[in-house]
Amino acid sequence: MYEIALIGNPNVGKSSLFNLLTGENVYIGNWPGVTVEKKEGYFDNNYKIIDLPGVYSLSTGAIDEKVTMEYFLKNKPDLVVNIVDATTLDRNLYLTLQLLEMGNNLLMALNKIDLCKLDYKKIKELENILNIKIVPISVKKKVGIEDLKKMIKELCKNKNYVILKYPKLEKYIEEIIDILKEDQNLKEYNLRLLAIKLLENDDYIINIVKDTDIWNKLEKKLNKINEELKKEYNGKNPFEVERLKLIKKIKEIVYDNNEIYVEKDLTYHIDEVLFNGYYGILVVVPLLWMLFTFTFTASKPFMDIIETLINIFSNFIKEIVTNKFLASLLADGIIGGVGAVLVFIPLLLFLYIGISFYEGTGLLARIPILADMYLRKFGLPGKAIIPLILGFGCNVPAILAARTIENEKDRILTIIINPLCSCSARLPIYVLFASAFFSKNQGLVILSLYTLGISLALILSKIFRIVLFKEEPEELTYELPNYHIPSFREIFVNTWERIKHFLRKAGTIILFGSILVWFLTVFGPSGFLGEDVFKNPELIKMSFSAKIGEFLSVIFSPFGWGWKETTALFYGLMAKELVVSSLGILYGVSGDKLLNILTKYFTPVSAYAYMVFTLIYVPCLATLGVIKQELGLKWTIFVMLYLIVLAYFVSLTIFIIGNLIFC
Amino acid sequence: MMIYIILGAIYILAGILDILKGLFNYPLPKLFLGDIFGGISLLCIGILYILGHKNDSFIITANTLGIGVGIISLIVLISYFIGYILGFKYEPTINIYLILGFLSILYFYKEKISKNIKK
Numbered sequence: 001m002y003e004i005a006l007i008g009n010p011n012v013g014k015s016s017l018f019n020l021l022t023g024e025n026v027y028i029g030n031w032p033g034v035t036v037e038k039k040e041g042y043f044d045n046n047y048k049i050i051d052l053p054g055v056y057s058l059s060t061g062a063i064d065e066k067v068t069m070e071y072f073l074k075n076k077p078d079l080v081v082n083i084v085d086a087t088t089l090d091r092n093l094y095l096t097l098q099l100l101e102m103g104n105n106l107l108m109a110l111n112k113i114d115l116c117k118l119d120y121k122k123i124k125e126l127e128n129i130l131n132i133k134i135v136p137i138s139v140k141k142k143v144g145i146e147d148l149k150k151m152i153k154e155l156c157k158n159k160n161y162v163i164l165k166y167p168k169l170e171k172y173i174e175e176i177i178d179i180l181k182e183d184q185n186l187k188e189y190n191l192r193l194l195a196i197k198l199l200e201n202d203d204y205i206i207n208i209v210k211d212t213d214i215w216n217k218l219e220k221k222l223n224k225i226n227e228e229l230k231k232e233y234n235g236k237n238p239f240e241v242e243r244l245k246l247i248k249k250i251k252e253i254v255y256d257n258n259e260i261y262v263e264k265d266l267t268y269h270i271d272e273v274l275f276n277g278y279y280g281i282l283v284v285v286p287l288l289w290m291l292f293t294f295t296f297t298a299s300k301p302f303m304d305i306i307e308t309l310i311n312i313f314s315n316f317i318k319e320i321v322t323n324k325f326l327a328s329l330l331a332d333g334i335i336g337g338v339g340a341v342l343v344f345i346p347l348l349l350f351l352y353i354g355i356s357f358y359e360g361t362g363l364l365a366r367i368p369i370l371a372d373m374y375l376r377k378f379g380l381p382g383k384a385i386i387p388l389i390l391g392f393g394c395n396v397p398a399i400l401a402a403r404t405i406e407n408e409k410d411r412i413l414t415i416i417i418n419p420l421c422s423c424s425a426r427l428p429i430y431v432l433f434a435s436a437f438f439s440k441n442q443g444l445v446i447l448s449l450y451t452l453g454i455s456l457a458l459i460l461s462k463i464f465r466i467v468l469f470k471e472e473p474e475e476l477t478y479e480l481p482n483y484h485i486p487s488f489r490e491i492f493v494n495t496w497e498r499i500k501h502f503l504r505k506a507g508t509i510i511l512f513g514s515i516l517v518w519f520l521t522v523f524g525p526s527g528f529l530g531e532d533v534f535k536n537p538e539l540i541k542m543s544f545s546a547k548i549g550e551f552l553s554v555i556f557s558p559f560g561w562g563w564k565e566t567t568a569l570f571y572g573l574m575a576k577e578l579v580v581s582s583l584g585i586l587y588g589v590s591g592d593k594l595l596n597i598l599t600k601y602f603t604p605v606s607a608y609a610y611m612v613f614t615l616i617y618v619p620c621l622a623t624l625g626v627i628k629q630e631l632g633l634k635w636t637i638f639v640m641l642y643l644i645v646l647a648y649f650v651s652l653t654i655f656i657i658g659n660l661i662f663c
Numbered sequence: 664m665m666i667y668i669i670l671g672a673i674y675i676l677a678g679i680l681d682i683l684k685g686l687f688n689y690p691l692p693k694l695f696l697g698d699i700f701g702g703i704s705l706l707c708i709g710i711l712y713i714l715g716h717k718n719d720s721f722i723i724t725a726n727t728l729g730i731g732v733g734i735i736s737l738i739v740l741i742s743y744f745i746g747y748i749l750g751f752k753y754e755p756t757i758n759i760y761l762i763l764g765f766l767s768i769l770y771f772y773k774e775k776i777s778k779n780i781k782k
Contacts, residue, residue, distance in 0.1 A: 266723070266727070268720075269719065269720040269723040269724060270720070270723070270724050270727065272718075272720040273711065273720050273721055273724040274724075279711075279714070279721075281707075282707040282708075282710055282711050283707070283711070283724060283728065285703055285704050285707045286704035286705075286707050286708055286728045286731070286732060287728070287731075289700050289701055289703075289704040289732075290704075290731055290732065290735045292700065293698075293701065293735050293739060294735050294738065294739075297739050297742075298735075298738050298739045298742040299742070300742070300746070301742050301743060301745055301746025301749075301751055301753055302742070302745075302746075304746060304751050305746070305749060305751070308751075442688075444686075447686070
């Protein structure tokens with residue numbers, strides 16, 4: 001079995017090539033210790049392809065880069081296939097040179113050859129300069145794929161390890177390698193790569209060797225070399241200088257008049273508007289609306305279908321299982337819990353199709369660039385725009401969409417503020433209270449809540465950035481691919497793999513949470529209350545959840561909310577929609593009667609404070625499940641705590657000020 | 664003829680009406696959905712069409728987005744239709760987004776914008 005590493009810059013067609021090479025034969029997991037997807041696939045049974053994350057260079061800043069670096073530090077693949085975008089060859093070559101510096105059996109797949117004017121002669125010249133084999137391909141048109149497969153097989157059998165050496169730097173690399181060889185613990189590493197990164201003063205790599213016995217000797221040597229290189233290269237990174245010098249030379253030989261591709265196509269026209277000062281926002285808004293509508297509106301009927309099927313199944317179980325306790329556990333607890341996950345599938349399916357489409361067309365690479373200048377002021381990266389917008393529909397897919405943010409700190413920040421984007425499930429609560437108390441200005445009241453949510457999200461992201469993360473969001477490095485329509489296969493393969501991943505991981509915590517809420521509802525101090533508890537307010541009053549509501553109502557007494565209102569908030573943890581239905585059950589009324597009865601328990605000010613509390617306090621179980629999946633337990637607890645404190649503080653402030661003004 | 668100016672004006676008008684319906688529940692036909700975000704999007708596309716007097720890129724971009732809006736509305740219509748035939752409370756009706764998308768497609772062919780795009 002030969003191991004082949006597939007590597008390239010983001011948006012060069014790497015995933016599409018991976019799919020073309022491996023077909024259905026794909027396994028998706030995570031890289032050890034991180035939530036970065038690891039894709040492995042096979043072709044002709046003997047060739048295992050590892051799809052490494054898309055990176056611009058071999059560094060250790062972003063999480064994706066660390067994963068790639070770790071791979072090359074500890075593995076020696078039989079062949080490295082470097083996919084390169086022919087239309088932006090110069091920018092892609094930086095990574096290629098780094099791969100050659102460490103010594104690899106390297107094959108270049110020169111993609112998008114159909115879009116540029118590189119002829120056979122030029123490609124041969126490039127082959128001679130780099131001393132590697134180059135196969136021109138077009139992933140989109142499926143041209144050259146068989147040639148690439150043939151070359152992969154040939155190079156796996158007859159390996160051609162190439163080491164790119166810079167004459168001025170080689171002796172230093174060798175001196176460092178000699179010292180590294182003295183430590184047995186470093187044997188598992190690629191010493192040449194370690195040496196180069198040490199000479200580049202990479203902190204991540206320095207930490208690897210810091211605890212070894214050779215560190216003192218190595219540190220002295222590094223200091224001495226750094227002094228010499230500082231003089232020689234005027235304080236610049238010597239490797240960067242050498243790489244750029246070589247790229248410039250290649251450009252002069254391969255390019256005609258320093259240009260490789262100039263044509264007024266659709267990409268040219270759209271980008272001319274998109275990057276034309278403030279006009280860009282006119283393009284981004286409709287694009288975001290399309291993604292939003294496709295995800296939330298188009299998926300809705302399918303969510304209803306699944307919900308109905310779950311209800312039918314749940315009722316069927318209640319009919320055939322005679323033991324009432326077991327029937328309630330199965331139907332309300334387990335099926336209800338699993339159902340809570342299954343209902344999200346259409347939503348996620350549409351979201352992932354939408355995101356994969358934008359990714360494939362090249363739009364996903366562009367939208368964050370425009371949002372960057374606005375969001376950066378609040379400490380957020382440009383890529384946070386998609387999760388923020390999706391959060392207004394549902395926080396679950398929004399948090400999963402944050403996976404497109406490579407930098408870990410940026411991703412954490414984007415996720416922890418996302419619940420403040422008011423999801424559509426909270427809308428029925430706003431509508432109910434706005435109809436009951438602010439019938440003449442319903443629209444404005446609801447709009448004020450959405451504005452409050454996003455304002456709090458932006459202010460808090462700025463505060464968290466200063467207090468918790470203490471560094472600026474990562475600079476947006478980007479490669480702009482040409483616009484094109486992605487293949488259906490590419491979209492659906494990516495979508496299905498991500499859905500499977502969601503079901504496997506998020507399902508567990510949501511299921512556990514659902515059973516817990518079920519238990520607290522159907523049991524009380526007197527024991528099992530019966531399955532009618534969900535319909536009968538007198539029975540609910542005896543449940544543990546009501547007791548919790550009674551206990552918590554002490555905390556909410558300044559607002560004048562009683563146990564019923566507090567218990568409804570407790571049920572909102574399960575799903576925000578349940579706040580309205582719970583209030584109906586607890587008051588024993590529905591429809592217009594619910595509107596009337598609310599005016600007895602709330603004043604307009606306390607009603608608005610209640611809406612603000614539901615806007616901010618802990619998100620639903622499904623959202624907590626994906627936060628736990630993406631960030632771990634520590635951050636999930638942090639999100640819960642800060643949201644509860646914030647909700648209480650903001651609602652109370654509004655309640656006090658509101659009463660001072662209006663009462 | 665400067666059809667793109669007329670098209671831009673229609674988009675802007677439709678956008679404003681949809682925003683008004685969304686914000687203040689104006690009694691407008693079902694053709695308008697009251698989708699504020701969608702209304703703003705139509706407004707943006709309308710402005711892009713009108714900016715077409717600067718250069719062709721604005722018209723091409725507005726048209727591409729307009730067609731996109733139409734396609735999304737068609738997908739929603741199909742999805743609602745599926746919901747409707749399965750007995751759910753969905754009304755698969757033609758709305759302003761679909762009509763405007765269709766107009767953008769017509770304009771695309773009429774003006775043969777595609778000829779201006781080499782690839």
